[in-house]
Amino acid sequence: SGEKKEYFPHIVYDFTLVQAMGELLVKQIFLEERQSFAGEKLKELKPTAEREKPDDDHARGKIAGLSAEQKILLDIGKSKLEQIADEFRKKGLDKKPVLFVLAENTEVADLVAEHLAERIDERGRNYSNQILVIHSGDKTGKKGMSEKEWDVYRRPLETLDESEEINPIRVVVSVLMLREGFDTQNVAVVVVLRSAKADLLLEQIVGRGVRLMFPEYKYPELADLKREAREDVMAKRLPKNSLDFLFVVEHPEFRKFYEELQKQGYAIGIGDSSGAEATGDLVLSEATPERIKNYDLSWPIQVYEQSPKFDFSAIDIAGLPKYPIPFETLKKQLSQIAITETNVETGGKIKTWKLDNKYFDYSHFLRQATIAVASDKGAHILTGYMSDITGIIDGYVSNYLFGGEIDFQKAENYTVLNYTPLFDFVVGSVKRALLDGLGAIQYEVKTGRIGKLSDAKKIYVRSSFAVPVERCIYPLSAYSRCGEGFEKKFMEETLDKSAEVEAFGKIQERKHPLNISYRDKDGIKHDYFPDFIIKTKDKMYVVETKAEDEMQKAEGNGKNLIVLKARAAVSWCKTASQVSLPNQPQEWEYFMLSDKTFKENKQLGFDALAGFGRLDLERLLASEAGKLL
Numbered sequence: 001s002g003e004k005k006e007y008f009p010h011i012v013y014d015f016t017l018v019q020a021m022g023e024l025l026v027k028q029i030f031l032e033e034r035q036s037f038a039g040e041k042l043k044e045l046k047p048t049a050e051r052e053k054p055d056d057d058h059a060r061g062k063i064a065g066l067s068a069e070q071k072i073l074l075d076i077g078k079s080k081l082e083q084i085a086d087e088f089r090k091k092g093l094d095k096k097p098v099l100f101v102l103a104e105n106t107e108v109a110d111l112v113a114e115h116l117a118e119r120i121d122e123r124g125r126n127y128s129n130q131i132l133v134i135h136s137g138d139k140t141g142k143k144g145m146s147e148k149e150w151d152v153y154r155r156p157l158e159t160l161d162e163s164e165e166i167n168p169i170r171v172v173v174s175v176l177m178l179r180e181g182f183d184t185q186n187v188a189v190v191v192v193l194r195s196a197k198a199d200l201l202l203e204q205i206v207g208r209g210v211r212l213m214f215p216e217y218k219y220p221e222l223a224d225l226k227r228e229a230r231e232d233v234m235a236k237r238l239p240k241n242s243l244d245f246l247f248v249v250e251h252p253e254f255r256k257f258y259e260e261l262q263k264q265g266y267a268i269g270i271g272d273s274s275g276a277e278a279t280g281d282l283v284l285s286e287a288t289p290e291r292i293k294n295y296d297l298s299w300p301i302q303v304y305e306q307s308p309k310f311d312f313s314a315i316d317i318a319g320l321p322k323y324p325i326p327f328e329t330l331k332k333q334l335s336q337i338a339i340t341e342t343n344v345e346t347g348g349k350i351k352t353w354k355l356d357n358k359y360f361d362y363s364h365f366l367r368q369a370t371i372a373v374a375s376d377k378g379a380h381i382l383t384g385y386m387s388d389i390t391g392i393i394d395g396y397v398s399n400y401l402f403g404g405e406i407d408f409q410k411a412e413n414y415t416v417l418n419y420t421p422l423f424d425f426v427v428g429s430v431k432r433a434l435l436d437g438l439g440a441i442q443y444e445v446k447t448g449r450i451g452k453l454s455d456a457k458k459i460y461v462r463s464s465f466a467v468p469v470e471r472c473i474y475p476l477s478a479y480s481r482c483g484e485g486f487e488k489k490f491m492e493e494t495l496d497k498s499a500e501v502e503a504f505g506k507i508q509e510r511k512h513p514l515n516i517s518y519r520d521k522d523g524i525k526h527d528y529f530p531d532f533i534i535k536t537k538d539k540m541y542v543v544e545t546k547a548e549d550e551m552q553k554a555e556g557n558g559k560n561l562i563v564l565k566a567r568a569a570v571s572w573c574k575t576a577s578q579v580s581l582p583n584q585p586q587e588w589e590y591f592m593l594s595d596k597t598f599k600e601n602k603q604l605g606f607d608a609l610a611g612f613g614r615l616d617l618e619r620l621l622a623s624e625a626g627k628l629l
Contacts (some may be wrong), residue, residue, distance in 0.1 A: 018266055024212075027209065027211070027245055028233060028239075028267060029266065029268045030233070030245050032249045032272070032273060048067060049070060049193075050065045050066065063107045066112065073191055073193065074112060077189045080189045080249070081097055081170065083274065083278060084242070087277060091279050093460075095213055095214075096163055096164055098186045099170060099171045100172050100187045101191045102192045127171065130169060131172075132156050134175075135175050157172075161184055161185050172187075185212060187208060187211075189248075190205060190249065194250075206248065213244055214244050220510055221460050222243055229242065239276065240276065240277070241282070243280070282460050283462070283463045284460060285460070295472055298582075299450065299451050299514055300449070300451075300581070312385070312392065322400065330422070331416050360414070360418050362409055362414040370393060396426070435521065435522075435523050459474060469491055472503065473505065489598070489602065491504075495532075500536045500606050509529040516542075516569050520564060531544050532545070537585070539585050539589055540587065540588045541588070541589055542590045543590070543592075544591075544593070545592075545595070546592055547594065548594040551620055566590070574588075576588040592620060593609065593616060594616050597609075597613070597616055
């Protein structure tokens with residue numbers, strides 16, 4: 001600490017808090033700095049507790065009570081907690097923000113609890129049953145707890161992130177030197193009560209409060225808001241929202257501590273955030289019973305098996321590459337395995353001789369090649385189809401690898417296949433062909449399971465990127481900030497106005513389980529969430545809106561994610577069309593609509609636009625297959 005910093009000798013990888021903040025993997029930090037609260041000037045006050053006069057046995061007097069400035073800091077923290085909690089409640093966010101108070105020792109910790117217990121919260125309730133004080137009873141605050149002592153606090157801390165109905169605790173008070181760790185997401189405000197001599201690391205102050213309350217994998221709709229807030233902090237502006245912010249309340253005397261951290265690269269906001277909304281322009285869009293009755297949509301829940309099903313007969317074995325070295329040349333050189341004897345000490349090569357491999361034959365080659373194709377790195381996805389793969393390898397090697405038919409059952413021929421570069425060439429060629437074929441996945445429909453838009457009756461949208469809609473269960477529908485409002489215009493001018501559209505929904509990732517699985521170029525499984533689901537009288541549609549320049553970049557590239565997603569979606573719709581769902585047409589169709597196509601034809605109704613969307617999709621997939629339209 002201070003000027004002397006020593007790093008732990010056992011660090012394997014140093015991923016710093018600065019890096020984690022930049023990647024939005026932890027909360028952003030904001031120093032809540034108000035110069036006064038109820039008229040007092042904080043900078044004129046001292047940050048220490050009130051003490052009695054020292055006696056002959058003690059250099060410092062006993063603590064008599066909290067000082068005025070400590071009470072002000074606590075009231076600032078309490079006020080911030082209540083502001084956040086009130087906004088969360090009004091917006092329908094199911095999170096309980098928590099205030100964490102770090103005291104210098106156990107005496108101060110107990111006084112903090114007594115002070116807050118006399119206060120009233122934002123809903124007129126007493127704080128007395130909302131406070132948890134954690135310490136061992138040791139007055140110095142430096143002694144660790146026994147396992148028995150820690151058990152008293154374990155249960156309320158483990159459920160701290162639960163609702164108030166399950167765990168009413170909203171304020172946790174502990175000593176600065178608390179060694180025991182606990183894991184919580186909901187700490188939103190930290191009040192630090194330390195003496196002027198205390199030398200702390202930032203990690204000691206915020207270490208228990210930086211875990212995300214709204215991680216992106218659960219709340220993807222909040223990601224843009226959080227990124228914008230960080231950009232505001234980096235530009236030294238007051239953030240327009242404070243989702244996943246940790247507010248630190250300290251005496252102004254310690255401002256230099258945070259300014260020094262800023263110089264080290266920490267994006268720490270400093271100022272008074274009392275006038276800023278915690279949730280920014282986030283608004284709740286809730287489906288009403290009447291809208292659900294008229295506009296709810298459903299789809300079969302389909303599962304992409306770990307071992308994907310696809311048509312092996314569609315693999316063009318004749319189109320696989322030929323080996324560049326002629327068969328007879330390899331046969332002459334590799335009819336026997338070459339062995340070189342080397343002296344271990346001197347490294348000198350003693351002699352080279354030929355060895356007949358009694359264990360290698362064509363069956364051995366097929367077995368090893370099949371295993372290599374089916375089980376490479378993370379792509380363990382074909383192990384259920386070993387016999388199919390063996391058939392492809394056999395047909396390829398026996399008929400096309402060297403440009404003609406060769407009988408590898410004969411000993412004089414199969415020894416060629418023991419050449420490692422040739423083995424790798426065969427495995428690589430077959431594997432690429434199979435992974436390319438994964439775009440045509442056959443889905444298994446789990447009967448009896450369907451997903452509905454109304455499974456998520458509440459969604460959150462940003463008022464600045466949302467549009468009022470009629471033919472949807474949600475009164476407000478979000479649209480992407482990219483594409484100059486393409487999605488917004490598509491909803492306003494086509495989906496809400498075309499007579500043939502009976503209902504539609506904008507899919508929100510993680511909220512609506514309309515996820516179409518696909519494999520990337522390396523065979524790794526991903527989920528694709530398309531933009532829209534649309535109902536007409538005769539057909540259900542899955543629609544992706546896409547920028548024209550993105551589509552042009554994807555054309556001719558079968559490994560491009562846009563192409564892989566499109567191929568998977570087409571296959572999804574074919575299988576979904578086998579399932580009959582109540583109050584909906586059975587047939588499903590997928591198409592892609594570029595912003596250029598929409599702009600040139602936006603006066604058309606949905607059915608006419610769908611025709612152009614089919615052409616956009618065909619253009620993408622045809623160019624990927626090497627065809628010309």
